[in-house]
Amino acid sequence: TNTYDLDVSNVQALAGRHVLSYGGNVRLNFFDLSVAPRSDDRKEFGLFVQDEIFLSDMFRWVVGGRVDRFDYIDDFVFSPRTTFMIKPQENHTFRISYNRAYRSPSVINNHLDLIIAEPIDLRPLGGPAVYPLPVNITGNPDLEEQSLDVFELGYSAAIGRTVLSAAFYHNWVKNEILFSEDVTGRYTASNPPANWPLPPAVINFLPGRSLPGRLTYLNFGKSTQQGLELGANTRINDRFDVFANYSWQDDPDPEDFPISELNLPATHRFNAGVAFTYAKFLGNLSVSYSDEAFWQDVLTDPYHGTTDAYTLVNGGVGYRWNNQFTTSIKVINLTGDDIQQHVFGDIMKRQFVAELRVNVGR
Numbered sequence: 001t002n003t004y005d006l007d008v009s010n011v012q013a014l015a016g017r018h019v020l021s022y023g024g025n026v027r028l029n030f031f032d033l034s035v036a037p038r039s040d041d042r043k044e045f046g047l048f049v050q051d052e053i054f055l056s057d058m059f060r061w062v063v064g065g066r067v068d069r070f071d072y073i074d075d076f077v078f079s080p081r082t083t084f085m086i087k088p089q090e091n092h093t094f095r096i097s098y099n100r101a102y103r104s105p106s107v108i109n110n111h112l113d114l115i116i117a118e119p120i121d122l123r124p125l126g127g128p129a130v131y132p133l134p135v136n137i138t139g140n141p142d143l144e145e146q147s148l149d150v151f152e153l154g155y156s157a158a159i160g161r162t163v164l165s166a167a168f169y170h171n172w173v174k175n176e177i178l179f180s181e182d183v184t185g186r187y188t189a190s191n192p193p194a195n196w197p198l199p200p201a202v203i204n205f206l207p208g209r210s211l212p213g214r215l216t217y218l219n220f221g222k223s224t225q226q227g228l229e230l231g232a233n234t235r236i237n238d239r240f241d242v243f244a245n246y247s248w249q250d251d252p253d254p255e256d257f258p259i260s261e262l263n264l265p266a267t268h269r270f271n272a273g274v275a276f277t278y279a280k281f282l283g284n285l286s287v288s289y290s291d292e293a294f295w296q297d298v299l300t301d302p303y304h305g306t307t308d309a310y311t312l313v314n315g316g317v318g319y320r321w322n323n324q325f326t327t328s329i330k331v332i333n334l335t336g337d338d339i340q341q342h343v344f345g346d347i348m349k350r351q352f353v354a355e356l357r358v359n360v361g362r
Contacts, residue, residue: 004028019052021064029107036111036139043071044104050081060085070104073145077102091158098151105143109177109217112139118212118299125205127198134193135299136185136214144219147174162234171225173252178220178261179297185214212300221256225249244272264294266309282328283317295343305343312339312348318355326357 009023024047031039050064062083069076081099088094117132154167187193188210192200203211227249235241247269252262273286289311296304313335318328332351333339339348 001033002030017054019054020050021052022047022049024048031107033107035114036107037113039107039111042107045069058087060087068102068104070145072110072141073104077145077147093156095154095156096152097154098149101148101150103146103148103177105140105145105177105217108139109143110139110141112137112217114138116299120211122198125198125202127202131197133187133211134195135212138182138214138216140217143177143217144175146177146219148172149174161236162232165229165231167229169225169227169229173223173225174221175219176221176223176262177217179215180218180220180261181212181300182214182216182218185212186210187213215299220261221254223252223254223257223262225252239278240274240276242272242274244270246270260296263297266291266293280320281317282320282326283315285315286313288312288314290341298344303344307340307343310337310339310341311335324359326359328355328357329353330355 083097231245316330
C-alpha cells in the first residue's frame with residue numbers, strides 16, 4: 001500500500017474575539033493486496049473551518065464543520081461540531097459539546113475476497129470428525145458510510161498539583177459497518193458445499209436446515225451508546241506523579257437489529273499508576289482492570305465468546321546515563337496471569353522488554 005497526503009491549514013485571530021482555523025487535505029491511496037485484488041486505488045479530500053469565539057471571560061463557543069468526499073461514496077458528507085464552555089473560575093471549566101463523525105468503508109470492507117475452511121464435526125450425522133467447510137469471506141461494494149453523533153457533558157479542574165476531569169457521553173450510531181453472515185449465501189440440501197462427504201439431504205437434519213456459506217460486511221441500522229469517564233492526575237512532589245482513571249460503558253442499544261450482532265464492551269475499566277524520578281533513576285508501576293467483554297466480530301457463532309475480566313500489572317525501571325542515553329527494563333504482566341483481551345486473541349504472558357533510547361537532538 002502506498003499513501004500520499006497533502007495537508008494545508010492556517011490559524012488566525014480576528015477582531016480580538018475570534019480564532020479562525022481552516023484548511024483541507026487530499027489523500028491518494030494505491031493498493032496491491034492479494035486479499036482484495038479488485039481494488040487498485042482510492043481518492044479522498046476534505047475541507048474544514050472552525051471559529052473559537054471568546055464571548056467573555058466566562059463564556060467561550062467553538063463552532064465548525066468539515067466536508068469530505070470519498071470517491072467510493074456517492075455524496076459529500078458534512079460533519080458539524082460545536083462546543084460551549086463555561087469558566088466560572090480560571091481553573092474550572094464546564095463544557096457541553098456535539099459533533100458528528102463518519103467512517104468510510106475500507107478497502108477490506110468493500111473488496112475482501114477469501115475462502116477459508118471452517119472445521120465442522122459431522123460424527124453425529126455419520127460423517128468425519130473434521131470436515132473443512134468452505135466459507136466465502138467477501139467484501140461489500142455497496143456499503144454506506146457509518147456515522148456517529150456524539151453529545152458530551154464535561155468538567156475539568158486544576159486544583160493545586162491535581163488535574164481532575166469528568167465526562168458523560170451519549171452516542172448515536174447509524175449504518176454501523178459490521179462483519180456478519182450473509183444468510184442468502186447459506187448451504188442447503190439443494191446447494192451443498194463442495195466436497196460434501198454425506199448425502200445432501202443430511203443437511204436438512206442440521207439446525208436451521210443449512211450451513212454458513214458466506215460472511216461479509218453489512219450496514220446495520222441505528223444504535224445508541226452511553227458512558228462515563230473520570231480521571232485524576234497529580235504531582236505529589238518533585239519525584240512522584242500518580243494518576244487514576246475509571247470508565248463505565250453501558251451495553252449498546254440497537255433499535256432495529258439484534259444485539260447479538262454487536263460486540264459488548266467491558267462495562268467497567270480502571271487504571272492507576274505511579275511514576276518516579278530520582279537523580280538519574282526513573283521508573284513506573286501501573287495497574288489496569290477490565291471487566292469481561294463479549295466479541296462476535298470473528299467467523300460464525302461457534303467462535304463468538306466472552307473474555308474473562310482481568311487485572312494487568314506493568315512496571316519498569318531505567319537509568320539516564322547522560323543527556324543522550326537512557327536504558328530501561330520493562331515488565332508487562334508482572335503477575336504472569338493468563339490474560340486474553342479478545343476472544344480470538346493471543347494469551348498474554350509475562351513479557352520483558354529492554355530498551356535503549358538515544359537523544360539525537362542538537
